Amino acid sequence: MTTGRELWYLTRGSGAVALVLLTATVALGVLSSVGARTSRWPRFAVGGVHKNLTLLSVAFVVCHVVTTVADGYAPIGFKDAIIPFASPYRPIWLGLGAVAFDLLLALVVTSYLRHRIGFRAWRGVHWLAYGAWPVALMHSLGTGSDARTSWLVTLGIASLAIVAVATLARVFLASVSGRGRAAAALAAVAVAVSLVVWYRGGPARIGWAARAGTPSHLRASVRLLSHRLEAPPAKVVAPPRAFSVHVAGTVQNHQEAGGRLGVVISLRLDGNPGGALRIDLRGAPIGDGVAMDASGVSFVPATTRAVYLGAVTALQGNVIGAQVRDAAGDRLNLTLSLSLDPASGSATGSVQAVSAAGGKG
Numbered sequence: 074m075t076t077g078r079e080l081w082y083l084t085r086g087s088g089a090v091a092l093v094l095l096t097a098t099v100a101l102g103v104l105s106s107v108g109a110r111t112s113r114w115p116r117f118a119v120g121g122v123h124k125n126l127t128l129l130s131v132a133f134v135v136c137h138v139v140t141t142v143a144d145g146y147a148p149i150g151f152k153d154a155i156i157p158f159a160s161p162y163r164p165i166w167l168g169l170g171a172v173a174f175d176l177l178l179a180l181v182v183t184s185y186l187r188h189r190i191g192f193r194a195w196r197g198v199h200w201l202a203y204g205a206w207p208v209a210l211m212h213s214l215g216t217g218s219d220a221r222t223s224w225l226v227t228l229g230i231a232s233l234a235i236v237a238v239a240t241l242a243r244v245f246l247a248s249v250s251g252r253g254r255a256a257a258a259l260a261a262v263a264v265a266v267s268l269v270v271w272y273r274g275g276p277a278r279i280g281w282a283a284r285a286g287t288p289s290h291l292r293a294s295v296r297l298l299s300h301r302l303e304a305p306p307a308k309v310v311a312p313p314r315a316f317s318v319h320v321a322g323t324v325q326n327h328q329e330a331g332g333r334l335g336v337v338i339s340l341r342l343d344g345n346p347g348g349a350l351r352i353d354l355r356g357a358p359i360g361d362g363v364a365m366d367a368s369g370v371s372f373v374p375a376t377t378r379a380v381y382l383g384a385v386t387a388l389q390g391n392v393i394g395a396q397v398r399d400a401a402g403d404r405l406n407l408t409l410s411l412s413l414d415p416a417s418g419s420a421t422g423s424v425q426a427v428s429a430a431g432g433k434g
């Protein structure tokens with residue numbers, strides 16, 4: 074059976090493959106337009122590969138869209154893949170994906186109708202479709218969870234370099250005037266530099282998810298890829314009473330060595346018992362969140378001198394489950410329902426505690 078996590082991997086994987094195929098399609102298309110060929114690869118073969126790569130790109134984008142909608146993590150429907158800028162999730166950057174997809178579909182349809190619509194109309198759409206490439210690249214970095222991970226950044230830089238070299242080769246091999254050549258080369262370099270400047274000031278910076286238009290309830294959640302729970306203690310003595318109290322405090326993200334990201338949620342309990350609760354999540358950065366692979370929880374009730382320590386056991390949207398125990402081995406299961414706003418750094422909500430043995434004390 075497919076889980077949300079597998080679908081998420083499929084979305085990201087199919088998106089990356091679609092970007093690679095689109096890059097290869099554009100590079101081959103540009104080169105075949107100046108008649109690039111070798112003895113092994115005659116011109117018609119280059120053209121044939123170009124056509125098939127386009128169809129394969131469309132197939133991977135369809136897979137990317139279907140897995141995105143089936144994943145259901147973000148409120149994205151099939152109409153958002155066709156109608157640009159109408160989605161509640163990162164409307165501009167997801168919308169650019171829809172624009173790229175629409176252009177690809179127009180390209181395929183007009184290629185099949187080429188004899189009916191005439192060469193000029195077909196060529197017009199074809200030129201427009203080349204615009205799908207920078208648009209898809211901006212979508213990938215503006216929407217993708219991996220926009221700050223080295224593999225997607227490397228893929229983006231490699232794609233940019235390949236298309237830039239192919240475009241410059243076309244400019245210098247084509248029979249255009251010196252002035253036209255300089256203007257076209259300048260335009261290609263300007264597009265590449267603009268993309269790099271946009272990325273550095275946008276998706277590369279912490280806080281992009283909020284600025285990109287991610288709904289706040291999704292920003293507050295962290296996708297759980299794996300977690301470690303300390304081995305349960307051998308004996309349970311005198312479980313503390315169950316309680317449910319309001320909590321308020323702060324949430325902070327910070328960069329750690331090796332590009333890892335840490336999220337610290339510090340809360341004070343308002344009621345009986347009062348006290349302090351701190352949750353540490355650590356892992357690889359994914360978008361504005363973290364793919365958690367380590368966690369720590371400490372709870373110090375105001376009413377006792379006991380310190381409860383443990384780990385996060387579950388993350389689901391705004392709900393965090395944790396298990397902690399004190400030096401005597403008493404275990405508490407904590408369930409926090411939080412509203413986190415990384416932009417302002419505030420955290421509010423409630424915590425419910427029950428002894429791990431299930432007793433209400």
Ligand code: HEM
Pocket residue numbers: 084085086087088089090091092095134137138141142147149153154155167170171173174177205209212213214216217218219220225
């Ligand atoms: C030519 C068209 C497209 C290409 C080449 C493309 C490619 C990509 C790439 C490379 C990523 C980054 C994946 C990552 O961060 O690991 C991405 C992310 C994403 N794309 Fe597309 N995409 C296209 C169209 C679309 C369309 C039409 C939709 C609409 C449903 C869409 C929805 C998404 C979503 C939701 C994400 C974020 C996934 C995540 O990282 O959580 N894409 N896309």
